[in-house]
Amino acid sequence: MRLDPEIHAELDARLAAVDMRLSSRYPGDPDSRQPVHTVYVPADRFHQGLVPEWGGAALRSLSSAPALPYPESLHARVTAKLADEPIEDLRIDFEDGYGIRADDEEDAAATSAAKALAGAEVTPPFVGLRVKSMESHTRRRSLRTLDVFLDAWFGGAAELPANLVVTLPKVSDPAQVDAFAAVCGRLDAAYGIALRFEIQIETPAAVLGADGTATVARMITAADGRCTGLHYGTYDYSAACGIGAAYQSMDHPAADHAKAVMQVAAAGTGVRLSDGSTNVLPVGTDDQVAAAWALHARLVRRSLERGFYQGWDLHPAQLPTRYAATYAFFRDGAAAARDRLAAYLDRRDTGILDEPATARALAGFLLRGLRCGALDDGELGDLTADRLAGL
Template sequence: MGRLPADVLAELDRRLAPVDAELLRRYPGQVPGRQPVHTVYVPADRCHPGLVAEWGTAALAALRDHPPLPYPAELHGRVVDKLRREPIEDLRIDFEDGYGVVDDEVEDAAAVAAGRLVGAGLDGGGLDVPFVGVRAKSLTGAARRRAVRTLDLFLEALLGAGKLPAAGRFVVTLPKVSVPAQVEAMVLLCGRLEAAYGLPAGWLRFEVQVETPAAILGPDGLATPGLLIEAADGRCTGLHYGTYDFSAACGIAAAQQSLAHPVADFAKAVMQVAAAETGVRLSDGSTNLLPVGETAAVQAGWAEHAALVRRGLERGYYQGWDLHPAQLPTRFAASYAFFRDGCAAAVARLRAYLERRSTGILDEPATARALAGFLLRGLDCGALTEAETGYDRAALAEV
């Protein structure tokens, strides 16, 4: 029975239905589908057909030339298979810091060559990678005109080559973002480029590099990443942390600049909370200690890289940047070890939840989805098989 007037529910609906709709718009939940474990940055003038296989070969050569292996022996077969089959999951053709400032005609030619390379097709065409994109220069100051021209020439060459990457497989990286107005300008540019080239509306999407303190906290004390996501009008696919620009801007001495520094942890935590449930993914940055030179130096580089990859995974950053072929073994080995170490417990907890069995852990629906998501990530990167999890992808996606 109850004593509440009959019109109370109608009043609550009137007040909260618009709130429900707005929350659903802003926080649609995790985007389905594969997220690459890394993004490999290669300067535009070093990108060419055969690049991906060359990186895999160089990574295998590093393992051969600098023993012992930088991972447990039981992972060796999986890592070697990955390096032969798919050494790069996400390639970013770089026209910014990794490329530098060159004469306009030189960058013009590089933009056209990059467009033709991507336009030749993925999956064994110009590039054999699941995901690809370009990083142009920023939209700040004098770099703005160059950034727009590079994207314009790239797209012209891409379409002229005849094969448009499927939606979701291509992304533009927007560097040096500080304020929402720059993201709004990128939205405008994407729309104009789509109209100019007859591209499907919304096909051009971008990821935002968080490299400045203002991109974390504005002068009003508000957290900026949420404002950047909102300003992107649905086109932002990810927030990528820029290790060294951000650390330097915060006054951190060069020797202490690291993905594990407290300022990095603070920035990435703000990014993580702001992006949660928005469908915008996160990526950790890079380490500049490369595994190159004599064996002792290679082993030191491997040890640091593997530790940082594992640290990021444990903190919910499932993607990072790689800058050298010799980082690939530790990227995949650390990722595989993370998912394999957690597989048995995740499967047991998920099975108990789905079968409604009582155990010593009381999991809720959100945790069950996280357990399924963990196993899906392990399947996507090759760390796990469906036989090892006891579930196929479709069943896990439905949890």
């Protein structure tokens, strides 16, 4: 060996800053449950009994409408989910779903929403609110709504929900994220909390900057560790790209490009991804409901296949297809993933030469299936949730 042993210390010193930057920027996916969807409800329509109300409406749509486009074997699982936990992630919306109102009206809505959430009959495991954007004409109202909401909450409740998150819409520049993170720091100090937020990617400038860089990657850095997710905004983004209303969709090529950039920017950072929504609702005649359900189920499946494990739902009748399509996706692939991972762990020759990265992906797939309720403990043999998380 002719390499000077001192080279190791030299390289450690030379690359120390890089090592620190990489470990900080790319901590990996958090070992925790990710909701399969986010339900957006206009702030003036939110009330204490909203979650069971949506669950009841979803169950009625399931029993009175045409058959869902999924195997009958999933019916009991979907029905139980709608009865027990119909909404996984709820966002009280003060932006597009709420609109522009007088200040006193929005103040009252923010106060009412905080009190209703604090006293809700059932609280989803993940909750939050979407404020208005940091653009010049709405940012004062945005920050005021957030402050009023928090003030009302702490006036009547002990502490914020553990998974509360703020949605920041229509972000176009990393400076807006940096500014919002600074505001969160001030609110943290004022209320004794630790605010986190998600960024909505709804403008072309959020994907590709004027300087040719991927803006969304810079936004994650600007969030200073507070960003938990990137959510794709189907219709704002499509309209900004000049796509006609009849062709605006989650599966349009422009949408796929934006989401691919989001995916690369977020990979390894711990920031999670959410696809957008379809505004084709399962209402009307039996044929209309069946067509809307088929479309929604196809789009949910398509997102899952592309690594987007979360999406938006806008109507109670979309919940049956959200869960049916999600459960079918994980159950369809569970047996093959289980056998392939077991063969890798046992070092058996199956004709497929899997690497550690693939084993981690197989474990992640099965763990997501367990955490979302598609799979049950015991169905995967000795591949328990703890063992899968360890992989």
